Amino acid sequence: MKRISALMLAVLFCTVIAAQEQSTFPAPGSDAYDRLKKEGSIPRGFYISGARDSMPAMKYIVQPAPASSVACECMVPVDGTFSIVPFTIGLPPNYENDDGSSPIIALPFNFCFYGQTQSNCYINNNGNISFGAPYGTFSANAFPDPNFVMIAPFWGDVDTRSITSGLVHYKITPTSMIVKWEAVDYFNATAVSHQSLYNTFQLIITDGSDPILPAGNNVSFCYGDMQWTTGDASQGTNGFGGVPATVGVNRGNGIDYVQIGQFDAPGSNYDGPFGNPDQVSWLDNQTFYFDVCSNNGNNLPPVVNAPQSCDTIEMCVGDTLDISATFLSPEQGQTTTIAVNPNGLVNFSIVSNTGGNTATLLAVLVADASNVGYNTISITGTDNGSPAQSTSADVIVHIISAPAISFSFSPTANILIGTQVQFNDATPGAVQWLWNFGDGDTSSLQNPVHDYSATGSYTVSLTVTLATGCTGTLTQVIDVVEEVIQLPVIAPNVFTPNGDGKNDALDFSNLLMYHGNVLQVFNRWGNLVYESADYKNDWQPKDMSDGVYYYTLFIPDRAETLTGFVHLIR
Incomplete structure (x- = not known):
């Protein structure tokens, strides 16, 4: 209590120095001072002397x-x-x-x-x-x-x-x-x-x-x-x-x-x-x-206003960054100009560069894969004082690779209403996933399962995020079809490629309902004599001798392989 009272007595009145004259005013913070201040009776340009000047230097802790x-x-x-x-x-x-x-x-x-x-x-x-x-x-x-x-x-x-x-x-x-x-x-x-x-x-x-x-x-x-x-x-x-x-x-x-x-x-x-x-x-x-140190002809260098110069800016490949800088000439009547060095960055362009007492720069950078890593953009403002002074600001840009997105789904064809479709992400380094299945449903799982309630073509998108924060999106189209009756494929036991228009081709019944079928035909010695990666019931051999041939027919849509013998007779 004694300490507080002593402090209050010390500041009850103060001496104000203004315009080289000395006057006594109530201490700042007192009701009397506030009243005079509101009335406009405290002169401009004063500082408080007396009790303040007699106080010891401020004690403080120097932080390490x-x-x-x-x-x-x-x-x-x-x-x-x-x-x-x-x-x-x-x-x-x-x-x-x-x-x-x-x-x-x-x-x-x-x-x-x-x-x-x-x-x-x-x-x-x-x-x-x-x-x-x-x-x-x-x-x-x-x-x-x-x-x-x-x-x-x-x-x-x-x-x-x-x-x-x-x-x-x-x-x-x-x-x-x-x-x-x-x-x-x-x-x-x-x-x-x-x-x-x-x-x-x-x-x-x-x-x-x-x-x-x-x-x-x-x-x-x-x-x-x-x-x-x-x-x-x-x-x-x-x-x-x-x-x-x-x-x-x-x-x-x-x-x-x-x-x-x-x-x-x-x-x-x-x-x-x-x-x-x-x-x-x-x-x-x-x-x-x-910098207020310079005493070089009493001309200080320009003041830089470039918030981006004090941070390392992280960009993903494909991102766009607006870069701005303002240089204020320290004295009235001076003109400052701005020079920029992107140091090899591609896709860097200057939108505007205007000199003056207030000089301004606006530039745009689109992050390119060729500049992955740390890059420096140097910006310098130079005034026309005597002697001329300069201030520089470096913008550090860290460009990070975009995700190499990849995903698959199964089955890939003949997807019917209600079929459980398995989606699998294969993006290296992904830590977050957002699937959009094209029908209004989404998932944040890495490998979700989804089924569709209506036929149609759906655009499926996967957006992934890497640990670096970079994101990317990949889309694929998936077709959902109506259910059809899958008839069995029936193999023939004989065909007669003699050109009479009757039974000329090796014809498997119901085969054309399926796609991507692989047919291989071998002679009696086991030699491959014919092969088709998408057989359409159209093999009519002209130069093959009569006899018995062995075949294998893989039908991926049915996950089935037919094998057997067929007689070629003319």
Whole structure:
């Protein structure tokens, strides 16, 4: 109880520095502060000094680096390795607050910022981190701005005090810091006339070598569902309008900056970093990677928005993949162009490639069997700054073979109504099956049995799935016929091929009811003298001598073989 009371006394009043003048205001989070904020009496461009500056550096647990190199990832799920940011305004364990900042954070790695090493920072509740000073400023400015040194994935008036609002989480490793604003609300969202809206976004900074980001980058902005832009104290209404939220990086010298955009409305329209304020849902599920280390003529390389560059994309042969990338020029008036190298991939085509202050690429890849395995598509954006700077993004595509589908069924002919038809899959590596028997019935068994209730031709399809997730479909036609009386095949004992039109051929009675019959005839010495793979009662030998001949007749439809002797007499 004493500790909480001391904390409340420490923040009862604060000193606000704005426009180089010093004034005393009630502490953020207090009723008096909220009242002044709603009235518009809190100046823009302030940060809180006094009690915050006297607090010791923030203590935190450095999470161990992964045991092995991990693939880059953007939106990292909050788990047990994350902690809630201990803002100096707000009480533990959740530190719900408005306009608060963390104590100073001593980073366990060197973060390169415009050619200078930053070894500590502040996490500010209002959607940014800062260097040199904490900021409680809730109404964002456009960049460049000489008064703020910050990296802002979404600089807006975040307020986590509502019951339904999420919190701000962080995680520090030896080479990276992740800050995630998860489903956070805006200022005064709890007013009776207002609706609660929530934003989820994340910032990652690294030492430039951590594989959590693509090579050559040390900052990423990642977004989930973005639902609001502006709090009430920034002239917003129901989360929109008023002073736009700002997304970007600001060096604080009034010259060097990166601006991805300003946002003040619902919807998904976007006209570039420096046009009119944009609509916030354009940020939904977006990913931006960039390098803020360069001090090469104060020209940073282009910012890449290519979500596919941070994953290995798996495709099955025959699949189609749309590949998109956007490069934002860091400064107003710059033009960026895009170059693409598919590195030998076939069936790769560029749909559009448009340069500009916002450069865009759209390409299509149809996975081909000749490219089975891992493939790299290299995409590079180059600006026309002085000197020119480039950013590259590699899209890794893993193309997987399609199934070699095969199946059979039995019987194959004379299938009657009610006949039990056995279907057998012979596809190598199949782990899932979906049969469609063409009559409305299906089965997920590997080798099902099915019977038909009506005659007709049925298209049977088998769709299989391999362990890799690749699928394929094969179809065959099966004929169901009416039941017929199967008469026995009767063999003759004599035939007279003398050309008189009477009994000239070796004629088996009822044989033509059956198909695929195999006849072999042998002479008295056992020599094969005649053979037919589909005998039609049409053998009339001209050069055979009279005598006794031996025959075998295989009738597959009856699963029967007839044997016997026949006399040839002229």
